[in-house]
Amino acid sequence: MKKFLFFLFFLYNLSFSLIFIPMDSSQQNHLKAYGLIYFSLSKGVKVKWLLNYRGGSFVVLSDSEELKNFAILRLITIQNISQNQLSEIEASFLSKNQKSIELTTAPRVAVYAPPWNMPWDDAVTLVLKYAEIPYTRIWDEEILRDKIFEQDRFDWVHLHHEDFTGQHGKFWFAYSDENWYKGREKIFLETANNLGYNTIQEEKKAVASEIKKFVERGGFLFAMCAATDTLDIALSSLNLDIIPPEIDGTPVSENINEKLDYRNTIAFKDFKIITSPYIYEFSDIDIDIAEEGIIYTPFYFELEDFSVDYDVIPTILVQNHTKKIKGFLGQTTGFKLEKLKENLVTLNRIDNRNWVTYIMGECGKGFFSFLGGHDPEDYSHKVGDKPTDLELYPNSPGYRLILNNVFLPSSKEKKKKT
Numbered sequence: 070m071k072k073f074l075f076f077l078f079f080l081y082n083l084s085f086s087l088i089f090i091p092m093d094s095s096q097q098n099h100l101k102a103y104g105l106i107y108f109s110l111s112k113g114v115k116v117k118w119l120l121n122y123r124g125g126s127f128v129v130l131s132d133s134e135e136l137k138n139f140a141i142l143r144l145i146t147i148q149n150i151s152q153n154q155l156s157e158i159e160a161s162f163l164s165k166n167q168k169s170i171e172l173t174t175a176p177r178v179a180v181y182a183p184p185w186n187m188p189w190d191d192a193v194t195l196v197l198k199y200a201e202i203p204y205t206r207i208w209d210e211e212i213l214r215d216k217i218f219e220q221d222r223f224d225w226v227h228l229h230h231e232d233f234t235g236q237h238g239k240f241w242f243a244y245s246d247e248n249w250y251k252g253r254e255k256i257f258l259e260t261a262n263n264l265g266y267n268t269i270q271e272e273k274k275a276v277a278s279e280i281k282k283f284v285e286r287g288g289f290l291f292a293m294c295a296a297t298d299t300l301d302i303a304l305s306s307l308n309l310d311i312i313p314p315e316i317d318g319t320p321v322s323e324n325i326n327e328k329l330d331y332r333n334t335i336a337f338k339d340f341k342i343i344t345s346p347y348i349y350e351f352s353d354i355d356i357d358i359a360e361e362g363i364i365y366t367p368f369y370f371e372l373e374d375f376s377v378d379y380d381v382i383p384t385i386l387v388q389n390h391t392k393k394i395k396g397f398l399g400q401t402t403g404f405k406l407e408k409l410k411e412n413l414v415t416l417n418r419i420d421n422r423n424w425v426t427y428i429m430g431e432c433g434k435g436f437f438s439f440l441g442g443h444d445p446e447d448y449s450h451k452v453g454d455k456p457t458d459l460e461l462y463p464n465s466p467g468y469r470l471i472l473n474n475v476f477l478p479s480s481k482e483k484k485k486k487t
Contacts, residue, residue, distance in 0.1 A: 086132035088140070089150045092124035093390050098463040101143040102127070103472040104200035108139055110175035110479060118385070118480070119158065120377050121167040125388025125473075128155055144463075168377035168384075172479040176289075177222065178204040181212075181280070182229035185256075190456035192293060192444045193227045196468045199459040202475060209276050213264050218283040224478035225289045226280070228296035230400070230443070233277045233303035234311055234351060235270030238295060238400065241316050241346050244452070268319075270303075270312050277303040281335060285433025291474045294399035297439040298354040301334040302342060315346045335432050336439060337408050349400070355441075356403040356424050367448055368396040370417040370426055383414050385480065386429060386438055386473050394466045396426060399443035399450075404428060427470065438474055445470070 090102050106116055109129045114136065117128040129136060132149060140147045159169045180194055184206065197204050207226075211217045232238045237254060244250040254269075261272035277300050284290045292300065302311070306329055309322040321344050322328065331338045340352045350357075358364050372387040372394065396402075396419070403424040409415070416427040416438070426441035444450045445467020446457050462468065 086149045086151060087155055088129035088132055088136060089148050089155075090127040090129065090140075091146055091148075092126045092388070094124070095146060096124070096390070096464065097144050097146045099390065099469055100196060100200050100459060100463055100465065100472065102140075102145050103469075103475070104143070104202055105129070105136065105140050105145055105147075106172065106476065107175055107200070107202045109136055110172060112136070116172040116479075117155070117169050118172055118388075118476070119167065119169050120381075120384050120388060121165070122158065122162070124390035166374070166377055168381070170381065170385075170480050172476060174479055176475055176478040177224045178202065178475060179207045179217075179223040179226045180204050180229060181207055181226060181231060183208055183231075183253075183256075190444070190450075191229050192457070192468065193291070193471055194229070195456060195459060196471050197475075200472060202472075209260055209264065209272065212276055212279050213272070218279055218286075218288070221286075223283075223288070225291065225475060226283060228280070228290070228292040228300065230294045231296050231299070232351075233273045233296070233299040234306075235268070235273040235303075236312055236316055236346075236351075239346065239349055239351065240452075242349070268317065270310070270317070274303045274307050278307070281333075281432065284335070284435035284437055287434035289435060289474070289477050290432075290437040291440070291471070292437070293440045293471075294443050295351065295401045297404070297441065298337065298340075298401050299351055301337045301354075302340075302351055304333045304335065305329040305331055305340075306342070307333070311342055311344065313344050313346045334410070335437060336410060336413060336428065336430055337404070338410050340408050351401075354404060354408045355401045356405060358398060358402055361403075361422070361424075363396075363398070363402075364449070368419060368422075369393055370396050370419045372417050372427075373415065380414075381480075382436060382477065383416060383429060385477060386427075386470070387416055388473050389466050389469050390464070391466050394445075394470075395448070397442040397445050397448050397450075397467065399441060401441055402426065403441045404439070436477065440470060 106127055109116055114131045119126045257269045261269050264272055266272035309325055314320050326341045337354050340354045342352050343350050372392050375383040377384050403426045405424050413428050413430040415425045417425055429438040444457055446462045446465055
């Protein structure tokens, strides 16, 4: 009798239907597909991520009508496969640079952003909403007063286009007479004072320090555009005044670039701060897009290849249905190679250039990744421009890079580059 029951169980497993989600060019909606993955994990259903297989395809270990209906209503390409078919796919990985990893839990996502709308959009919040991945919006009060990072409430945190130096994005020269700029400056100062700080830059540097601690304790951090380099600029100058008097009325510290502490930074080293309020750059970490000749002529980057056995995290971060992707500009567009710390991993490359736009690294027990540029589908997005309509870009390879990052905490894989 036991043998018969075991045989029935064996037959059931062979015929058990799974949901295969192709992520190559056959997928109708790559971005919504990530939403299906999140939805499945939130229902307690495990998912397998087939790294380097057909664009980084997924297999949901269930065939529930609820999950299939989620996909059908959103025009996500799916197909049913058996457990036996999945086993055959995984068996083929032995001779290839492919690997199956298991995703077990839905990531707890937070977006660090001010509690009011800004005159520019954020690519991450746009794609999270489009993919239907829920997130919690947090800002300075939650971090410094409520100590949410110490409560282990989030796995993955994205930094909105925040300026952690306290210079309001260096928009003083171009926008200081605008009502939105004046209102923002007023609220930032009130927030700093309410939290016990005399100046905005002191308060922002305290926030930057807490964000670094979040990563050191094992969190996953993702940042784009100016949030990438201003975070490290703030961390390198905790006891210095780096804001020009035109902005805050107090002088910059003497010999400021000789006093920066690169030991406290996350990603960058040997950079120099640009203190002039008339120059729309924070430091020499970023490239000069005029010198690079890419203001009107688009550039393209190519994703790097990694070993799935030794570089699992980088491999996850570059899953895509194409290797070559059109770049995009931002206040911070690219990172000069000579400014990167030695332990970083460059995730893409640009032909005949000494800079990249996509990097990752470890900090303490956690991981971080930075992506230069503002919007993957708007080459030179400007203040006041309309947000990108992702209904027009459901297969965006640039936006896929963002969503790859979201699911890092869902994997148990922690192997690092050696």
